[in-house]
Amino acid sequence: MSSSSLNAIIEGxxxxxxxxxxxxxxxxxxxxxxxxxxxxxxxxxxxxxxxxNAGIHLVEVAGGWQLRTVPELMPxxxxxxxxxxxxFSQSALETLAIVAYRQPVTRQEIEYLxxxxxxxxxxxxxxxxxxxILGKKDIPGRPIIYGTSKEFLEVFNLKDLKGxxxxxxxxxxxxxxxxxxxxxxxxxxxxxxxx
Amino acid sequence: xxxxxxxxxxxxxxxxxxxxxxxxxxFEGPLDLLLHLIRKNxxxxxxxxxxxxxxxxxxxxxxxxxxxxxxxxxxxVMASTLLQIKSRMLLPLPEPEEGENEEQEDPRAExxxxxxxxxxxxxxxxELGARELLGREVFIRPCADGCCLEGLxxxxxxxxxxxxxxxxxxxxxxxxxxxxxxxxxxxxxxxLSIVDAxxxxxxxxDSRASxxxxxxxxxxxxxxxxxxxxxxLLELCRIKLLKVIQNxxxxxIHIFPSVAATDDDGVADELLFP
Numbered sequence: 001m002s003s004s005s006l007n008a009i010i011e012g013x014x015x016x017x018x019x020x021x022x023x024x025x026x027x028x029x030x031x032x033x034x035x036x037x038x039x040x041x042x043x044x045x046x047x048x049x050x051x052x053n054a055g056i057h058l059v060e061v062a063g064g065w066q067l068r069t070v071p072e073l074m075p076x077x078x079x080x081x082x083x084x085x086x087x088f089s090q091s092a093l094e095t096l097a098i099v100a101y102r103q104p105v106t107r108q109e110i111e112y113l114x115x116x117x118x119x120x121x122x123x124x125x126x127x128x129x130x131x132x133i134l135g136k137k138d139i140p141g142r143p144i145i146y147g148t149s150k151e152f153l154e155v156f157n158l159k160d161l162k163g164x165x166x167x168x169x170x171x172x173x174x175x176x177x178x179x180x181x182x183x184x185x186x187x188x189x190x191x192x193x194x195x
Numbered sequence: 196x197x198x199x200x201x202x203x204x205x206x207x208x209x210x211x212x213x214x215x216x217x218x219x220x221x222f223e224g225p226l227d228l229l230l231h232l233i234r235k236n237x238x239x240x241x242x243x244x245x246x247x248x249x250x251x252x253x254x255x256x257x258x259x260x261x262x263x264x265x266x267x268x269x270x271x272v273m274a275s276t277l278l279q280i281k282s283r284m285l286l287p288l289p290e291p292e293e294g295e296n297e298e299q300e301d302p303r304a305e306x307x308x309x310x311x312x313x314x315x316x317x318x319x320x321x322e323l324g325a326r327e328l329l330g331r332e333v334f335i336r337p338c339a340d341g342c343c344l345e346g347l348x349x350x351x352x353x354x355x356x357x358x359x360x361x362x363x364x365x366x367x368x369x370x371x372x373x374x375x376x377x378x379x380x381x382x383x384x385x386x387l388s389i390v391d392a393x394x395x396x397x398x399x400x401d402s403r404a405s406x407x408x409x410x411x412x413x414x415x416x417x418x419x420x421x422x423x424x425x426x427x428l429l430e431l432c433r434i435k436l437l438k439v440i441q442n443x444x445x446x447x448i449h450i451f452p453s454v455a456a457t458d459d460d461g462v463a464d465e466l467l468f469p
Contacts, residue, residue, distance in 0.1 A: 015336065071332040081334060091223050093320030101319060113312060116224030116269045126360055133360055155329045165322045167315050 006033060006041045007048070014045075020064025020154065062153035063160055095121045096130060096152070100164055103147035104134045110146075122146065130155065225273030226313040228255060233310070240310060243303055245284055249277040280306060362408075362439055365448055366425050369412055387420055392427035397436075400452050408439070408448035 013029060014021055023042070027035045042065055046058040056067050069077055088096070095118055098110050110118050125131040132149045136142040148161070158164065222228040232251050233240055256270060283302040327333050387395075400406055411428065412421050428450070431437040438453040 066335060068329070069334045071327045073334075074332045077334050078331075081330070087331075088324050090317075090320065093324045094223060094317050095320075097316045097320035097323055100323070101316070113309075113316060114224055115226040115273065115309065115313065116267065127364075156323055157327050157329060157333065165319065167319055 006030075006037065007045050010038065010041050011045055014058065014065060014067050017066075020060075020062045020066040022064040025064070059157070060159045061157060062150050066154075089121075091116075091118075091121050092125060095125060096148070099125075099131050099146050100148045100152065100161065101167060104137070104145040105147075106137055106143040106145055108143060223317075224267075225252075225270050226310060227317070228252065228270070229273070229306075229310060230314055230317075241307060243307065245277065245281050245303060249274075249281050252277055276306065361441065362429075362448070365408060369409065370418070370421065387423045389423055389427050389430060392424045393431060396424070396427055396431060396450075397452075400437075400450070404451070406450045408450060411450070 009030065010026060013026065023035070023039055026042070027033070027038050030038055042058070046065075049057040054070070055073055056069050058065055059068050061068075091114075094114055095110060098113050099105055102109065102113075107118060107122060110122070122131065126133070128151075129149055130152045131146050134145045134147040137145045152158075153160065222231065229248065229252065232248050232255075233243065236244075236247065236251075238244055238248075253274060256274060259270070280302045329335065396406075396411065399411075411424055428437065428439070432439055435453055438451045439448060440451060441448045
């Protein structure tokens with residue numbers, strides 16, 4: 001089979017898939033093809049959409065590939081899509097940012113950083129599945145630790161946690177900043193939710 | 196100086212009062228308010244004029260009181276922190292003891308660190324919110340009901356264990372389906388202890404490989420029974436006798452024995468309830 005038909009097969013798979021498709025999953029579904037050629041086909045497909053100026057494009061999100069509409073279509077599509085669009089209050093965004101950058105993080109740590117009670121916000125984020133419970137911290141009181149979910153990456157259009165915008169640097173204070181860059185990304189270590 | 200502060204603080208919150216009548220969370224918290232004051236006064240965050248800022252901060256709390264807003268405790272905690280810093284700034288620094296050459300830390304340092312840290316996450320949050328969000332700027336093909344291929348495909352990959360939060364969510368869905376207004380019965384009949392419920396679950400699991408979560412509750416009509424059964428389920432998970440597994444989000448939740456339960460009665464006897 002020529003490589004163009006592989007592109008077509010992958011396009012079909014991506015169209016039908018309900019979530020982002022990882023390269024692993026695609027390779028698994030296409031046992032007749034080398035992983036390298038699958039990867040090449042995905043990239044070709046992505047460039048294809050880009051060159052055609054199409055209404056949809058292929059984006060890498062939450063560790064997989066997904067067909068999404070281009071942002072320019074937003075005014076037309078939001079008329080058609082039922083329900084109110086996702087809205088996030090400032091408190092929700094603040095909390096999400098803290099969880100995203102500092103995970104695994106306890107509620108106490110979030111509240112210290114925000115200076116305000118965060119129970120209700122955290123509950124809403126859990127209900128929206130943007131934040132999840134990672135476990136309990138091994139310190140007295142065994143507080144629950146939180147992290148962001150795969151849905152968080154999907155909703156916020158992020159390839160992975162490394163794709164988060166970098167935090168603004170603190171100008172030199174007399175002490176080292178409390179913040180440390182999270183080198184290990186706990187999401188990868190967790191069992192995947194889908195696929 | 197106090198006069199100057201008076202006049203400036205009068206106009207300081209004008210916009211806020213207006214905003215407050217429509218939007219209750221004009222400030223996310225004390226740190227947000229402090230940053231607002233620092234910006235408004237155009238002062239250096241590393242050299243906060245603590246007397247001025249404290250005064251304006253307290254003015255704002257007064258304003259909130261006048262508007263009959265519930266003053267969150269967090270705002271009061273910050274007020275006392277500010278007053279403490281202010282009084283420490285007034286006191287002369289104690290003579291450094293011998294052998295203690297370290298320079299005294301500015302009483303404001305801790306607060307400054309928190310403010311800067313908070314500002315970074317607030318900005319990061321705004322940046323997140325400005326991204327092209329799924330369902331707001333970009334869209335995907337909606338999942339047609341009943342044909343979630345992903346859900347089917349997952350079965351082959353082996354089940355996923357679900358977290359506690361999803362389990363309690365499922366239980367809440369079940370409870371929500373129950374008719375609520377069946378009160379006024381004081382009869383103490385049908386009291387099921389957790390140990391009984393544990394034995395019941397284990398007996399039902401004995402005859403088959405797995406149980407559906409909802410099937411646990413289907414015959415039970417009383418809320419109390421449901422709750423006791425749910426507690427029993429949690430207890431069984433805790434002592435690792437059961438595994439609770441869900442194949443896809445919002446899919447059916449299955450309950451499996453995680454070890455072959457050899458002696459049902461023995462198991463329940465080992466449990467200690469306070």
